[in-house]
Amino acid sequence: MTGFPYQIIGFDLDGTLLDTSPELTASVNHTLGLAGLPPLTQEEIKPMVGLGAKHMLQVGLERAGNTDPQALREYLPILLDHYGDNLGSGSPPYPGLLDAMARFDSMGVKLAIVTNKYERFAIKLLTEVGLIDRFACVIGGDTMGKGKSKPDRAPIDEMIRRCGGQPGTTPAAFIGDSIYDVMAAHNAGIPCVAVSFGFLHQPVDELGADAIIDHYDEFIPTLERIAAK
């Protein structure tokens, strides 16, 4: 181990690791089409991502003009089937990510995923893009049980445990694109870096993150800087 200050780095998935917005948009619009509603743009859908698929569809149905209270229950399985069948090839990693991951590997830092996606979709997606073996663990929105997804600290604590560490003790940091990421990390007592290129729900400087990066080239020096504060 080098002098790098963190032993574990956790990544959010959608909007932080991979740009999943084309595939999420395709699945939402497939579902809205079957519901007889007009499609939404990728830019409209991005801010709906971050609290899981059910939340994304609920907001999407409302935005597209749905008035049927049963629609969410009826169309969620359709969205999930479509997404599960199509996810993978259209979700590229953000620029500089693979180089940053290689540097973490060379320093012996463990990498992990904590997403509000269903665990099975996160695993399938990471497998399709060839990154699954690079992560010590993948915690999904359903891994810890109901009500125990980000912004709760439970999935962050579990990430630290599954990486062989101890929550509250082992030095770890997180990176994400939403306020739920920042809240989860801070609830677990670890710092959070925000990416300015994600699926922002609000201006990135209002997320309360410890630092902001515009490109993955800045990630490692930024972590060193926040650890020295």
Ligand SMILES: O=C(O)COP(=O)(O)O
């Ligand atoms: O809302 C989702 O499906 C997941 O989003 P996340 O990977 O940004 O947590």
Ligand SMILES: [Mg+2]
């Ligand atoms: Mg995200």
